[in-house]
Amino acid sequence: MMIGTNRPQSIDPAKLDRRDAAWLVDKLVQVVVFIGGISGIIFIIGIFVFVTSEGIGFLTSTFKFTEFFGSIQWRPTSNNPTYGILALIAGTASVTGLAMILAVPFSIGAAIFIAEFASGKVREALKILVELLAAIPSVVWGFIGLSIMNPLIIETFGVPIGLNVLNSGVILGLMAAPIMTTIAEDALKAVPDTYREAAEAMGATRWQVVFRVVLPAAKNGLVAAILLGVGRGFGETMAVLMASGHSINLPTSVFDSVRALTATIAAELGETAVGSEHYQVLFTLGILLFLVTFVINLTADLIVKGVRKK
Amino acid sequence: MDRQPSPAIDTQDLNLWYGTFQALFDVNLKIKSGLITSLIGPSGCGKTTFLRCINRINERLGYVRTTGSIEVLGHDIYAPEVELIQVRKLVGMVFQRPNPLPLSIRENILFGFRTHNAGKKITKSDEDQIVEDALKRVLLWDTVSSRLHHSATHLSLEEQQKLCIARLLPVKPAVLLMDEPCSALDPRATEAVEELIWELRGDFTILIVTHNMAQARRASDECIFMLLGKVIEHGLTEDVFISPEHKETADYIEGRYG
Numbered sequence: 001m002m003i004g005t006n007r008p009q010s011i012d013p014a015k016l017d018r019r020d021a022a023w024l025v026d027k028l029v030q031v032v033v034f035i036g037g038i039s040g041i042i043f044i045i046g047i048f049v050f051v052t053s054e055g056i057g058f059l060t061s062t063f064k065f066t067e068f069f070g071s072i073q074w075r076p077t078s079n080n081p082t083y084g085i086l087a088l089i090a091g092t093a094s095v096t097g098l099a100m101i102l103a104v105p106f107s108i109g110a111a112i113f114i115a116e117f118a119s120g121k122v123r124e125a126l127k128i129l130v131e132l133l134a135a136i137p138s139v140v141w142g143f144i145g146l147s148i149m150n151p152l153i154i155e156t157f158g159v160p161i162g163l164n165v166l167n168s169g170v171i172l173g174l175m176a177a178p179i180m181t182t183i184a185e186d187a188l189k190a191v192p193d194t195y196r197e198a199a200e201a202m203g204a205t206r207w208q209v210v211f212r213v214v215l216p217a218a219k220n221g222l223v224a225a226i227l228l229g230v231g232r233g234f235g236e237t238m239a240v241l242m243a244s245g246h247s248i249n250l251p252t253s254v255f256d257s258v259r260a261l262t263a264t265i266a267a268e269l270g271e272t273a274v275g276s277e278h279y280q281v282l283f284t285l286g287i288l289l290f291l292v293t294f295v296i297n298l299t300a301d302l303i304v305k306g307v308r309k310k
Numbered sequence: 311m312d313r314q315p316s317p318a319i320d321t322q323d324l325n326l327w328y329g330t331f332q333a334l335f336d337v338n339l340k341i342k343s344g345l346i347t348s349l350i351g352p353s354g355c356g357k358t359t360f361l362r363c364i365n366r367i368n369e370r371l372g373y374v375r376t377t378g379s380i381e382v383l384g385h386d387i388y389a390p391e392v393e394l395i396q397v398r399k400l401v402g403m404v405f406q407r408p409n410p411l412p413l414s415i416r417e418n419i420l421f422g423f424r425t426h427n428a429g430k431k432i433t434k435s436d437e438d439q440i441v442e443d444a445l446k447r448v449l450l451w452d453t454v455s456s457r458l459h460h461s462a463t464h465l466s467l468e469e470q471q472k473l474c475i476a477r478l479l480p481v482k483p484a485v486l487l488m489d490e491p492c493s494a495l496d497p498r499a500t501e502a503v504e505e506l507i508w509e510l511r512g513d514f515t516i517l518i519v520t521h522n523m524a525q526a527r528r529a530s531d532e533c534i535f536m537l538l539g540k541v542i543e544h545g546l547t548e549d550v551f552i553s554p555e556h557k558e559t560a561d562y563i564e565g566r567y568g
């Protein structure tokens with residue numbers, strides 16, 4: 001050992017231009033992470049291209065705008081088939097609308113409680129429970145709709161069938177609430193604590209702080225949370241299929257059975273011949289669903305970005 | 311007996327714990343009405359903690375425990391029947407970083423006023439007058455009067471801090487607490503805010519925490535020196551700076567620690 005005689009050198013200058021194992025690993029990880037990163041984009045483009053190519057045949061041939069969006073005649077298997085999706089749109093809209101009416105107040109309320117009032121163990125327990133609620137498979141929700149809600153609605157309201165807008169709206173509301181709660185809570189958490197402190201120092205009570213300071217400051221994030229909930233409801237299939245009654249109908253009350261866009265695809269795609277007109281129409285519905293959810297999610301995303309920029 | 315006016319703030323054996331950590335030890339202070347009193351001392355000496363006791367904003371933390379009493383204008387603010395909202399009406403606070411609410415300038419000024427006049431009918435012209443008076447008092451009216459509906463968070467730091475002082479005035483507090491109000495500002499803005507604080511002297515009892523020795527010296531009537539949660543010295547600012555009674559004070563002022 002020659003301690004003290006030579007200055008210890010961390011690296012041999014001759015080795016500087018050599019690529020060692022660490023360099024290789026670094027490069028490898030970079031490539032893997034890059035592939036992972038762009039795969040999301042590739043998949044979404046791939047899905048869109050696939051859905052569009054399957055549905056384009058109908059769009060360019062027999063597609064008639066007014067009949068497609070303006071008619072309630074959905075008769076794909078008739079000898080003289082008509083494809084009017086107005087009733088399906090109305091079904092999806094009524095179920096999603098009712099779900100939002102029920103879920104928005106609950107989710108925002110839950111988010112306010114978790115973010116602003118609960119503390120310590122209560123908050124942690126609630127957050128875990130809400131996340132657990134989000135993890136329940138949709139077929140289980142549909143099952144609850146069929147076997148619990150259905151008889152309950154028949155008994156309570158004295159209606160002949162319990163599979164209707166009310167049933168699926170409640171189920172969908174319960175499904176959308178956890179994701180909305182989680183995102184809304186994030187939005188409330190992002191409001192700087194200095195605002196709360198300033199307002200409290202001026203004598204505001206905690207409710208006043210929430211209503212006059214925190215909610216206005218978090219409003220964009222809350223709107224985004226609601227929009228994502230709408231997107232969730234719009235795209236939900238299995239639970240709606242099971243709980244809505246699946247009958248083509250322009251609903252006039254919450255006790256009418258309806259059929260949703262998504263449920264139609266799920267129920268009919270298996271029975272169609274690949275490449276047939278009916279098959280292509282179902283894919284056209286897919287394009288429509290894809291575009292609507294894409295726009296909803298993009299809007300929500302832009303709104304959240306808008307929050308950050310400020 | 312001297313005809314001493316009763317103090318604006320009178321603390322008796324004030325002790326404070328954050329959990330198990332004791333941050334204040336038997337603080338007994340009488341802070342004179344209408345003067346500017348500065349609180350100096352090294353970081354962690356308890357001066358900000360003491361300040362935050364006087365409008366009970368410390369209690370936000372939840373794990374704070376206090377014993378002893380604080381009287382503001384003869385009222386024990388820790389008495390069980392006292393409502394926090396009343397304490398905060400009496401004692402306004404300015405924070406280290408300007409923290410205007412993310413509302414318009416006008417709404418910021420009216421926030422406290424509305425909180426303390428809930429349920430009363432106030433006309434818009436009354437509100438306009440309140441906003442104008444408050445902003446004129448902090449010398450901000452000329453610069454912001456044309457943009458009262460703009461967001462307060464877009465103002466410069468100096469303007470924000472002046473706004474934070476202005477928004478306390480409509481509820482007519484007796485005491486203004488200031489926690490290093492200039493530490494986020496540049497020297498020119500510091501001068502402007504200091505001038506404003508001096509301007510408010512007489513109408514309010516002002517208690518100001520500062521790290522800036524020169525600021526304490528030029529901008530306060532009385533000075534309190536704290537060390538490790540205890541009050542070491544309290545006197546006229548010039549006495550504390552020129553002929554301190556305690557060695558610790560002298561050492562701190564000369565910059566031997568802190």
